[in-house]
Amino acid sequence: MFDNPSRYAQIIKAEAKRLGFMSCGISRAGFLEEEAPRLENWLAKNMHGEMQYMENHFDKRLDPTKLVEGSKSVISLLLNYFPQETQREDSYKISKYAYGTDYHFVIKDKLKELLQFMKNEIGDIDGRAFVDSAPVLDKAWAAKSGLGWIGKNSNLLTKQVGSFYFIAELIVDLELETDSAVTDHCGNCTACIDACPTQAIVEPYKVDGSKCISYFTIELKEELPGSLKGQFDDWMFGCDICQDVCPWNKFSKPHNEPLFNPHPELLEIDKKAWQELTKETFDEIFQKSAVKRTKFEGLKRNLRFLEE
Template sequence: MHVDAQSVAQFIKAKAIALGFDACGIARAEKLNEEESHLKVWLSKGYHAGMMWMNRNSELRVDPRLLFEGTRSIVVVLKNYAPAHYPFADRKYKIARYAMGNDYHRVVKKQLLALLDEIQQAFGKQIRGRCFVDSAPVLERVWAHRAGLGWIGKNSLLLNRHLGSYFFIGEIFLDIELAYDKPINSLCGTCTYCIDACPTGAIVAPMMVDANRCISYQTIENKSEIDEPVRNKLKGWIFGCDICQEVCPWNFRVKPHQEPAFEILPALRDLTDNQIENLTEETYNSVFARSPVKRAKYPKLVHNIRTNQKFFH
């Protein structure tokens, strides 16, 4: 069955929305020459901190055709996670908004696989595809930008004019030619709210974040003690950090997500500052069982809490 690239692209986008995604765009799979230069500069300055895997497989990161042989098109989806109410806004300790509900890897991956199945059912099982959600050497924000879904903000996050930056990104690599979307120019203008608001100065230049100074990196990816320059500037964050997103004007009027799986977990919603300060392993296991917070093991989360306690005034 022959169907033109434009029709298939329109089908994919319509199905993506029907399956629960909030936006969908498509980019041509090709080597990312300009982005490769940016990545090399970032790595050469040591801004990847302890994320040594960023140094590995760099050739796969900049050429998706090496990651999944035969890739010709990259379907990119956005999945809103903005909560209707953020329960930690007025509390001493804070957890990033993306970790309020069920682990997004499973939720988004399941919907991506359903979308791939829809494509194969409609246009033939011979179509090959592979799904990714924050779990492979894929420059997700770059592909989302190329797929016309937004622009890279000065805090290095993808910004969408309707969704702000509170969303997950997923991809399907496909071995078929499709109609492609055009990248969007930055709409940040002269705004520097994110740069100015970062308490640790982690945004060292527009679109250049030093993970060594980033609270999100220090409270999640850094498996050892939080680095000295950051310890007294955590501002109560014990898992992740939303400061540069909270001040972004593009996030001021975003609509809350409509995904039941991302509803705030009751045990997490009801977690008190006192419970956090006296967190037992039993409470940790029961409260965070289905949350991305489990990425930070119990000893790490306790360390984050204790480090915050030392510097509360």
């Protein structure tokens, strides 16, 4: 039993594809040696701002065997969210990942199905699913699994695909054939660094989270700093600038996940309608969306900041 790592990897990848995942890569579970000093340095410089949770479980972030006892493999998966249609030009903007149903629910269900498939096909496997909801360095694992490289904007980038996808993991106590990391293809390009209105990409491959528009519009709970007025480029929830300007995203193709389709009204609303947003409309449009994370009051705060 459990004696065919190569065949297991093949059937897992085939099932992941059937479930709608864009790609699947596998790496050996163990301590992320290269990431440790980077994470320590990033935290020491307070680049996480008020995201205190980033300081928690330092050891677990770097070693999945501390998250899942006896774990041997990290299965990384990508799920496309690039939309067919985007918001109208004269609108305040929300990040494309939040257009449809909250990705946590969509991906969690797919991961549960994949894990159940593995148990049915292979045997008694112990494992856990992770979707941006536990101390897992998902981009580092996806890069280690050959699904792309971490670009200058600190996002995972993939040739022919870009970066508009979610990353998720299954950490399991099953020995699997692993994949090799790919090389960096950012070259001399600095499009993301040049385009960031708040200079959050402080140097290639390093983002100061506490300067990012996404941080201000989603994570920060207090009033937004007046010194940044006029720098948000009409983003009211999240920000896609460093992805929109990335040359690799010219290859992005629309997703085929119905749950990620936006509420029709989201694509129709202009700035004036956003300014008059009521709690009822907010609840209707964002009923199952990740935008609910900032709550109605948080979105109104962001809109006030953009209007002034």
